[in-house]
Amino acid sequence: MKKYDVIIIGAGPIGLACGLEAKSKGLDYLIIEKGCLVNSIYNYPVNMQFFSSSERLELDNIPFISTEKKPRRNEALEYYRRIAFHAELNIRLFETVMDVQKESNTFNIQTSKNSYTAQNVVIATGFYDLPNLMHIPGESLPKVSHYYNDPHYYAGMKVVVVGASNSSVDAALECYRKGADVTMVVRNDSIGETVKYWVKPDIENRIAEGSIAVFFNSCLSDIKEDCVIIETETETVTLENDFVLALTGYRPNFGFLKQLGIEIADEETQTPTYNKDTMETNIPNLYLAGVVCGGLNTHLWFIENSRVHAKQIIGHITTKG
Numbered sequence: 001m002k003k004y005d006v007i008i009i010g011a012g013p014i015g016l017a018c019g020l021e022a023k024s025k026g027l028d029y030l031i032i033e034k035g036c037l038v039n040s041i042y043n044y045p046v047n048m049q050f051f052s053s054s055e056r057l058e059l060d061n062i063p064f065i066s067t068e069k070k071p072r073r074n075e076a077l078e079y080y081r082r083i084a085f086h087a088e089l090n091i092r093l094f095e096t097v098m099d100v101q102k103e104s105n106t107f108n109i110q111t112s113k114n115s116y117t118a119q120n121v122v123i124a125t126g127f128y129d130l131p132n133l134m135h136i137p138g139e140s141l142p143k144v145s146h147y148y149n150d151p152h153y154y155a156g157m158k159v160v161v162v163g164a165s166n167s168s169v170d171a172a173l174e175c176y177r178k179g180a181d182v183t184m185v186v187r188n189d190s191i192g193e194t195v196k197y198w199v200k201p202d203i204e205n206r207i208a209e210g211s212i213a214v215f216f217n218s219c220l221s222d223i224k225e226d227c228v229i230i231e232t233e234t235e236t237v238t239l240e241n242d243f244v245l246a247l248t249g250y251r252p253n254f255g256f257l258k259q260l261g262i263e264i265a266d267e268e269t270q271t272p273t274y275n276k277d278t279m280e281t282n283i284p285n286l287y288l289a290g291v292v293c294g295g296l297n298t299h300l301w302f303i304e305n306s307r308v309h310a311k312q313i314i315g316h317i318t319t320k321g
């Protein structure tokens with residue numbers, strides 16, 4: 001069987017950055033992606049605007065031209081797709097990596113469709129596949145979603161949005177503006193500090209004027225077909241409800257990392273073990289790239305500060321010989 005110099009798992013922005021770098025250094029590489037190209041971004045809300053300006057999302061210094069300073073999801077899809085096609089990156093889409101086993105100096109990679117071997121493996125699998133669950137009754141009802149897509153769907157309906165981060169705030173504002181009756185349920189006593197600075201006044205003013213209801217210092221304890229139960233600091237509230245958007249964040253697939261033998265460096269944050277200079281894990285020739293590196297601290301790494309991982313990893317692979 002052909003042995004690749006490097007197999008990259010995940011065709012998100014950082015997997016693509018690794019592919020571009022591997023190609024420019026003449027390595028025999030393959031990117032394997034379980035969904036469509038830049039699958040996570042494809043699954044972001046349709047109207048989503050990045051908090052980063054476009055030049056900070058660029059790969060390989062290829063200009064990212066957007067109509068506003070901060071691009072939107074559909075512009076990012078265009079940008080990354082054009083790059084992947086223009087560079088003729090070697091990518092297999094809709095093929096899931098199920099297992100990676102190391103035998104002496106070779107990795108055996110088993111996917112949903114094929115088997116491959118490689119000298120080096122880069123894991124760039126992100127964190128968007130697994131939502132943080134609330135672990136409450138009713139969470140698996142069809143009216144509950146951990147992903148938000150399009151506000152039109154919720155027009156005229158009673159919607160509870162859980163959380164106060166960027167995702168929750170965007171969803172609450174958009175649904176309100178399309179005629180939904182929106183109530184936010186927020187664990188802390190205010191809207192998140194990291195909410196985009198140009199959006200924060202909007203949500204705070206909508207709350208202040210009563211257009212969007214909010215329960216601070218509160219959490220959901222139960223979800224039923226026609227209502228939700230909210231525990232506040234002082235009382236238990238039953239609220240009529242049609243839909244719940246539980247935008248409580250996401251986490252890397254720790255089971256997958258463990259299966260591959262990657263050790264956890266910090267139990268509390270579940271940060272995986274890797275060398276900060278080379279991005280190599282505790283398993284020689286197995287690397288981590290992109291936002292997967294942060295463990296539960298999913299706010300630590302973005303595209304703009306993790307795209308450098310590509311140069312670190314491919315640089316290490318090529319200098320090793």
Ligand SMILES: Cc1cc2nc3c(=O)[nH]c(=O)nc-3n(C[C@H](O)[C@H](O)[C@H](O)COP(=O)(O)OP(=O)(O)OC[C@H]3O[C@@H](n4cnc5c(N)ncnc54)[C@H](O)[C@@H]3O)c2cc1C
Pocket residue numbers: 009010011012013014015032033034035036037038039040041044048049050051052095096097098124125126127128129167289290291292301302303304305
């Ligand atoms: C709503 C939202 C807004 C964000 N806004 C910004 C921003 O403005 N600026 C910024 O810099 N960052 C932003 N981020 C953070 C970060 O940029 C993104 O999460 C980015 O997509 C991370 O890139 P990545 O390549 O590391 O991971 P991802 O883009 O998540 O790519 C991982 C890929 O791996 C694939 N995959 C997973 N498991 C397997 C498997 N077993 N086999 C094959 N493929 C697999 C996934 O399908 C996915 O395509 C945002 C994140 C979210 C959720």
